[in-house]
Amino acid sequence: MSLFSGLSRPMKAAGLALVGVAVIAAVIGGITLTSGGGDSDTATPPGTPPATSDGATPPSPQPSGTPPASSPPASSAPPSSAPASSAPPGSQPGQPGQTGQPGPGQPGGDQQASHKWVTVRVYNNSMITGLAERAANDFRASGWNVTEVGPYKGALPKSAAYYRPNTDEEAAAKALALEFGIEAQPRFKEIQDAAQGLIVILTKDYDANDKDGS
Structure with a gap:
């Protein structure tokens, strides 16, 4: 029914x-x-990480191979000042106690040696044969730069090393005279215009004062 x-x-x-x-x-x-509708009225985009229990979204993971960000390196300290000089305290270039030999004509620890570069010409003004040659050998043995030996015609009272005033020759003549017991004097008129260098004119007194005694 x-x-x-x-x-x-x-x-x-x-x-x-x-x-x-x-x-x-x-x-x-x-x-x-079947579709699950009604639980939420908003759709979640694909790939969005789920929210944590307190409602905050965790940070997105970094792609593989990307180095983590690091804080900028601390600024390096300024370079230290230049190292102190190894020279003794208070020393200055050219002061005593430093190494180095004085140049020609310059004062140094060995005042005598510093003037021996000056050329020296030696002349015999006596009747003693070979006096100039013997004196030249004495000078050379001590390091003096003897370039000429010969006779001198004239009449001089004493052996002397003659120099041109206000030149390096003056200090050199005084050093040679002190070493060999003769005098140092400015050039006299007859040799005033001679070539540069010391002019040593010897008389018989050099023979008496010869340090070799010969």
């Missing part, structure tokens, strides 16, 4: 409509439950 038997035709049509609505509602409800 049919569910709608005994009903009039209008009532049967209404019943069929209600059944159809119920079936449609059931179908819609099943689709909604």
Whole structure:
């Protein structure tokens, strides 16, 4: 027997409509439950990390191979000042106690040696044969730069080393005279215009004062 038997035709049509609505509602409800809709009204973009329990989103992981960011290196300390000189305290270039030999004509620890570069010409003004040559050998043995030996015609009272004033020859003549016991004097008129260098003119007194005694 049919569910709608005994009903009039209008009532049967209404019943069929209600059944159809119920079936449609059931179908819609099943689709909604299957899709999971209704839990949230906002969609989450793909690839977004889930929120933590306190609601904050953890930082995104860095791609593989990317070095972690580091803080800028601390500025390096300024270079230290230049090392102190190894010279003794208070010493200055050219002061006594430093190494180095004085140049020609310059004062140094050995005043005598510093003037021996000056050329020396030796002349014999006596009757003693070979006096100039013997004196020249004495001078050379002591380091003096003897370049000429010969006789001198004239009459001089004493052996002397003659120099041009206000030149290196003056200090050299005084050093040679002190070493060999003769005098140092400015050039006299007759030899005033002679070539530069010391002019040593010897008399017989050099023979008496010869340090070799010969």
